[in-house]
Amino acid sequence: MTTRREFLKISAAVGGGLTVGFHVPFAAAQQQVLTPEINAWVLVRPDDRVIIRYARSEMGQGSMTSAAQLVAEELGCDWKKVQVEYADTNAQVRRKRVWGDMASVGSRTIRFSQEYLRKGGAQAREMLVAAAAQGWRVKPSQCRVANGVISGPGGRKTTFGKVATAAAKMTPPQEVALKDPKDWTIAGKPIPRIEIPDIVTARIRYGIDAHLPGMAYAAIAQCPVFGGKVKSVDAAAIQGRRGILKVLPLGDYVAVVADNWWRAKEALKALPIDWDFGPNASVSSETIKQLLRAGLDADSDVVVAKNAGDVAQALKGAPVIEAEYYTPYLAHVTMEPMGCAALVKEGRVDIWTSTQNAEASHAAAAATAGVPLENVYVHRTQLGGGFGRRGGAQDFVRQGVQIAKAMEGTPVKMLWTREEDMQHDFYRPVSMVRFRAALGADGNPVALYSRVSAPSIIATLLKLPLKDGIDPQAVAAIADQPYQIANVRMEYAQRNPPVPVGFWRTVGHSQNPFMRESFIDELAHAAGKDAYAYRRALLPESSRERRILDATAKAAGWGSPLPKGVHRGIAVTEGYGSYTSAVCELSVSDKQEVSIRRLVLGVDPGHAVNPDNILAQMQGSAVFMLTAMFWGEITIKDGRVEQSNFNDHRVMRLAEMPKVELVLAPTGGFWGGIGEPGQASIAPAVCNALFAATGKRIRALPLRNEGFELA
C-alpha cells in the first residue's frame, strides 16, 4: 500500500510536467527584488522564469489563470515557466493605478481587461526582442520569439532571462500588434488552473488563515435587526473570563477581543447587549411582499424603462395572458465567512483579507483608520468564495480596521461566525414582476407589458443616482428582452424594504431571465406551439441568442423522442456580454421528487480563453442556481433573518449534482463574461421542464415552497 508520503512524492514527480507555481501572497513582496520588471505585467528572472502580475482577485472563477494566459500568449514565453503574483495595491496607489481596475465583479476580468493584458504581454515581448537585437547589432524585425527563446540571424539564440535586465531599460513601444485569436497557442487552451496544486496541498492561504506573531482575535455581534444600534453592553458580566482583552461597543455592532477566537466568541455569547432595534423591528417577509405588491399596482413612483409602440391599445380587444412572478432574497453563504485581520501601528495599516476588490479594501482601510492611501498595505489572499459578497460592500474591512485601531499596535484577526454571515449579508434583492401579453392570430405576442417591483442595489448600497430612475440590474433581461414584439412597455417600481441588498452572482440575471423565459413559455403553451420553435421565430435571424439557442437545442436533441415520463424545458438569454441557453430533461415522481436527467448548457462568450475553466464555471453555475432554485430563500421575521446556518439553509450535495453537458460555441468578434452568465438560463429551463412534466407553472421560487424536492 502506498503511504501518504510516498504518494505525494510520486505525484510530485508525475505532475512535474506543469511546474507552474503560485506565490504564497505573504512571501510575494521579497521575491521581486532581484527580478527585472519589463513592465507592470511582466517580470523576467535571470533563470527564465516569468512572473505575470494579476490585478484582480481569484475566488475560484479561474481568471487568475485566464488573464495570465492572455499575457503569456502575446509575450511568447514558455507557459511552464510562468508564475503569477498579485499586483500590490500600495504600488497601485503610488503608480497612478497602473494595473487599472482590480475588482473581480460583473464577470469582467477577461472582457474588460483583455486588451491591455494582451498589449502588456506584446509590449514586454518587443522590449525583450529589442534588447536581444541591440546586443547582436541586428534589427528587431530579424528576430523571432518562441517559448521564451529569442532567435536572430545566423543561428543566434538567447533567452528572455538573459536579456531581461537590458529589456527593462528599453523604451516601451507605443503601438503593438496583437495576435488573431485563431493563432493562439496558450490562450484558448484548456490549461489547468495554476492555484489548484496549492489548494490540493493546502499551501494556499485564504484570508481566514492570516497568522501574525502576537495576534489577538475578535468575534463580533451585529444588531440582529437591520438598522439597529448598540445601546449599552454589560462588560462586567464577562469580566474574569479567560483571555478577554477588550469589549468594544462600535455603533451597530459589538466586538470582543481575546487571545483566541473561541474565547472571544463564547464571551460575546455571554455578554448582555442592550440593542436599540430602531424602526425596523416589525418588518417581516409578509410586509415586504405587501410593499412589492403595492409597487405592482402603484400609479406613482413608477418609471418607464422602455416603451415601444402602444401596449395599452394592443392589449385591448385581445385575450390577455397575465402572470406574476416572485423571487426571494438570497444569501451568498461563501464557504469562508467574512473576516479581516488588521494591524494599525504608527500611522500605517496592514490588512489581510479575502476581497473581490483589493482597491476598495485599500480605500476602506485608509478611510477607517484615517491614514493616507500611501500608508496602507493590503495582503492579498485567495478567497474562500466571493459570489459578489466581497466586492461592493467592504463592511468586513471597516470592522477589522476599526477593531485593530482600538487595539493599536496589536494585530487582530476578526472573524464572523456562519450565523453572523448569513444574517448580515447584502442579499440578492427580492423581486416581483407582473407580465401581460396579447397574442396575434399566429400565436405570436403582439404586445408585452411588464412591471418590476424590486429594490435597487445601486441606489441603496452604492447610493449612486439612477439615470432616469432606473436600476439597470433590477430590470436586466426584461427591459432589454430580445424578442421581436411590436408593442413593448416595461416599468420599474423601485421599492426598498429595510433589508440590505447587494450583488449576488449573476445579479439581475439571477431572477429576471427565470421570470421572462417562463412567461415566454406560458405564451408558447397558450399558442399551442413548441417552446423552442416559438422562441426561434421571435428572435432576429442574425441574433446571437438565436445562434446559441439553435446550438444548444441541437446538442440536446430537442424534438427527439424521450423515454416515458421524461420531459424537456428550454430557455435562452444574454447576460454579462455572453449568450446562454439551457435544455433540461427531467422526470417527476408521484411524490414530487425531481430527477434531472440531463442539463445541457450552451454558451457563446465570443472568445473562449480557457475552455476547461468555462466548463468549470458552467458546472459551478449549475450547483449555485440549482441550490438557489430548490431551497434558497432568506426570510425576515421581526426585522431579522430567520435562517442561520446549513441546518436551516440547505445547499446542494455532491451526490445530487446532475451531469452538465457543455455546448461551448464561441462565435468570435466580441468578448463576453463567464463567471455569472451560466446561471441565467438554468432556472427557466428546469421550471419549463417541470411544467411540461406536471402541468404546474412555477411562478415563485424556491421550489421547496411549491412542494418539489430534488431527488
Add this chain to the structure above:
Amino acid sequence: MKRRGFLSGVVVLPVAGRVGKAFAQTEPKRGRVKLELPVLADNGNSVPMKVRVESPMSEADHVKSIRLLSERNPEREMAVFHLGPRAGAAEISTRVRLAGSQVVTAIAEMSDGSQWMDSAHVQVTLSACVDGS
C-alpha cells in the same frame, strides 16, 4: 492657512449654471491650477479635495473664481467659488459628492479673463460593481 481666515475671503454661491457656461469663454489652458484628489475614494458621498492656484492675489492680478466640474454627476458643475484679493491665497479645500469614478476638473478664472485648469481621475471603489464605472 486657517480655515476661518480662508473662509472670510471666499463666498461660496449655490451652483446655478450648467457646464456649458464654464466653457462659454476662452478655452482654459492647462497649468497654474493644482487639483488634489485621492486616487481612490472609499465613498463617493464625501471625497476630500483641494485646489490651489498660482496667483499673487493682488488687486491687479487675482483669481476671480474656481469652478469644479464633474464628468458623471447629474449636476456637472459641482461648485463655484468666488474669490477676491482679500482672500489672500487662491486655495480652497472641500468635500464633494461624486457619482462614481470619473475625471474631476477645476477651472480658475483670473482677473485678466484668462482661464486655467487641472483635472484628476478618482476611482470611487464602492461603485466598482456597476458597468462603466
